[in-house]
Amino acid sequence: MAIRVQAEDFDVGAELAALSDGNPSIGGVASFVGLVRDMSKGDGSGDSVSAMTLEHYPGMTERQLAAIEAEARTRWPLDGVLIIHRYGRLLPGDRIVLAACASAHRAAAFEACWFLMDWLKTKAPFWKQEETPAGARWVAAKEEDDQAAERWYKRAP
Amino acid sequence: MRILYFAWLRAKIGTAEEEVAPPAGVATTGDLITWLQSRGPNYADALANRAVVKVAVNQDYVSMDHPVAPGDEVALFPPVTGG
Numbered sequence: 001m002a003i004r005v006q007a008e009d010f011d012v013g014a015e016l017a018a019l020s021d022g023n024p025s026i027g028g029v030a031s032f033v034g035l036v037r038d039m040s041k042g043d044g045s046g047d048s049v050s051a052m053t054l055e056h057y058p059g060m061t062e063r064q065l066a067a068i069e070a071e072a073r074t075r076w077p078l079d080g081v082l083i084i085h086r087y088g089r090l091l092p093g094d095r096i097v098l099a100a101c102a103s104a105h106r107a108a109a110f111e112a113c114w115f116l117m118d119w120l121k122t123k124a125p126f127w128k129q130e131e132t133p134a135g136a137r138w139v140a141a142k143e144e145d146d147q148a149a150e151r152w153y154k155r156a157p
Numbered sequence: 158m159r160i161l162y163f164a165w166l167r168a169k170i171g172t173a174e175e176e177v178a179p180p181a182g183v184a185t186t187g188d189l190i191t192w193l194q195s196r197g198p199n200y201a202d203a204l205a206n207r208a209v210v211k212v213a214v215n216q217d218y219v220s221m222d223h224p225v226a227p228g229d230e231v232a233l234f235p236p237v238t239g240g
Contacts (some may be wrong), residue, residue, distance in 0.1 A: 034240055054239065055164055056163070056165060056239070057163055057216075057232060057234070059216055060213055060216035060232065063216050063217075084189045085240075097240055102223070107183070121237075121238075121239065122236075122237065123237065124239045124240070125232075125234060125237050126237055126238065126239025127162065127163060127164035127165075127234070127237060127238050127239070128238045128239070129164070138164055138165045138238075140236075140238070141236030141237065145240075
């Protein structure tokens, strides 16, 4: 099990290499890296975000991430799972999260990685506060994130 | 009983955590929120819309009818926005 909740940045290349090193039965590693975006909306219409602070619930965060990893392992044949999630104040372009899954075949690795991110978005107790020219504001949860997580209940792998 | 608040709930209530001793009639998470709302305008305001209040007891998500007991760690927070 590899769950890390930390303020520090991480080295994506080194983390992915470590996930598969020494296990030649792994055929592939799928990963997702989440970044702080400099605009609140991708179309450029939102207020600029100069920084973001991530708050979390120490203890429950690790517990929920471990539960999400355990659920992924029951659904797909995985040889390695890694979730790193940062907290504290981050700037646009900074890495927030890394989710990676190693498996013999790509389908399991891709699907499990997507699942980790969808469940993490709706279950891991993190909250984002953005700094904008108009002041600080808490990011609201998105309906589409709930829907993205829901589909994994309906669909068997 | 230890109560933890996060994100805008913490900001509105004005504290991150507190020890409370609710009266005997407070048996569930829903009862606890109703009781907390009576403790002042900051609580009443923060907890006014229960649709945006999530509850965890001893670090697991629970519903509004989950039992609470002395010694529990109860956390109240808005829908999560990590990832």
